[in-house]
Amino acid sequence: MFKIQTLNKIAAVGLNQLERDVYEIASDINNPDAILVRSADMHSMEISDSVKAVARAGAGTNNIPIPELTEKGVVVFNTPGANANAVKELVILGLLLASRPAISANAWAKGLTGKGDEIPDLAEKGKSQFVGPELKGKTLGVIGLGAIGAMVANLALKFGMEVIGYDPFLSVKAALSLDHNVKIAETLDTVFAKSDYITIHVPQTNDTKGMINATTIKTMKDGVRILNIARGGLVNNADILAALDSGKVAAFVSDFCAEELLNHPKVICLPHLGASTPEAEDNCAVMAAAQLKDFLEFGNIVNSVNFPKTVTDNPIPQGGTRLCISHKNIPDTISKFTTILGEAKLNIASFINQARGDVAYNIIDVDGKVTDDIIAKLAACDTVNRVRPIFADQTVHHEATSDDD
Incomplete structure (x- = not known):
């Protein structure tokens, strides 16, 4: 049974x-196999060596100590796109509130209480005193064209806005989702100057x-929102406040409260x-749980x-073992694995290796049952962070790290 905290x-x-x-699921659980988290700060938390994965709904x-967990071979998941529609809608609300001072107008109107027929x-x-500009015909600069940015850009076009997007890491998926009327800027300076x-x-x-600071604000249009x-x-925040006071920036909408x-x-804080x-919340929870399940089992x-990203559709060989090995992306590491398995007379049925920067991950399917001593030999390789076997009968879930005695 897997334990989820x-x-x-x-x-x-x-x-x-x-x-x-x-699965055993609880907020108070000893030696969990995985952690499900939303906003809780894990940086000061003592994380058990039993943890194999953390899924952020x-x-x-930013609330997860990723470098520390990576070094321990702990996979950290998030749920990109699961909350994109919710954020997109709040951004559109923010655009409207930045233009039309409806919140201030409502507060003023409430002050008329008791005036009766007047x-x-x-x-x-x-x-x-509450006049504000329309969105139609204005230019919106969207910095970042991932799931949320692309949705915002497309919807802003429906308001009759011109849209300029900037993203040096624009994915094929995001590019295909963008309306062809969204103009792609080569530099941030272009977005700042035209929006x-x-x-x-x-x-x-x-x-x-x-x-967004004093230097970049200077390159923007007067009255930018x-x-x-x-x-x-x-x-x-200090620079944006100074720009608001000078009139360089007309309005600032932030989803992050700060005393200042x-x-x-001219600030709307949410x-x-x-x-x-x-x-x-439902979408994020479903996606996080599904990713944990696919990883643990x-x-x-993903x-x-x-x-x-490392995915196989192959079933674990009958009576066999799936070895999930994370290690530093250093040459000659894989040959060490094959040597150890070969010396143990274990046939490799399939082998997937993927790398991301300094981190590599393998899914190795072996026809036989891998014993604890073989797992220990694999974990003892100096580049290995973690070895986790998944047995075909799902009756034993043992794992070892390179720090094991």
């Missing part, structure tokens, strides 16, 4: 993907942190609502942020 409330429709006669993984006339006189509205849809990395529904650290932003009249819909890796 949940660090947040995970939608039941996702947990139901894991059969209870095969969402796209961002309210209609007072409302007509007061509405001029009336800018929305950001990239992960937070060392390269993207603080990408900026949305950040992606990650708080992508925008330098809360009371500025409490991280991007994926806060029941549909998105068959060794397959949508990992630290390991290469």
Whole structure:
């Protein structure tokens, strides 16, 4: 039986993907095989050596210590696209709120309470202070054209906007999903210079942190409106506030509350609502659970942020063993595996090797039962992080790491 630890409330429709006669699921569980998490911060958490995988029910993984887990051979999954529609809808709402000061107008209108029959006339006189531009005919710059960015770009066209997109890592799948009327910019400078509205849809990395700052803001149009529904650290708050005060930036919508932003009249702060819909939570939970199940039971890796995609449709040989081996991507490593298995007179039925940067992963199907001493020899190879056998009869799930005695 596999043990799954949940660090947040995970939608039941996702947990139901894991059969209870095969999986034990609890928030308080010792030595779990895997962890299901949403927003809980795992950086200060002591993670058991028994953990083979972490699945994040969402796209961002800033709350997970990925380098540490990679070194231990722990696969980290996320669920790209599962909450894309929810975030897309919030971005469109943000575009409208950045243009039409409906929140301020509503607060002002509530101040008319008690004025009785005077309210209609007072409302007509007061509405001029809440004028805002239409989206139609304006240019939207979309930075990042993944699942969310592409959906935003396509929908913005329906509002009659011109759309410029930028993504140096544009995937074939994302490119095919884009409307042909979305213009692709070669540089960020082009997006900054031509956009009336800018929305950001990239992960937070060392390269993207603080990408909206005093320097980049200077290259933008006067009166630009900026949305950040992606990650708080992508925008330098001090610089955006200075630009709002000077009038360079007309409005800023952020899904990330910060003390300095809360009371500025040109800032709309939301409490991280991007994926806060029941549909998105369900989608993320189902996808995360399915990926864990496929990995734990068959060794397959799909949508990992630290390991290469590695999938086989082959069944485990009858009476045989599937070896799932993670290791550093260093030459001559695979020959060590084949030598050890050959010396043990074990026939390799199939062999898949994939690499991603410094990390490599193998799915090796062997015709016979691999014994503990063979597993220990494989784990002892100096480049190996983890060896996990999956036996055809599914009655034994033993795993070893290179740190085993």
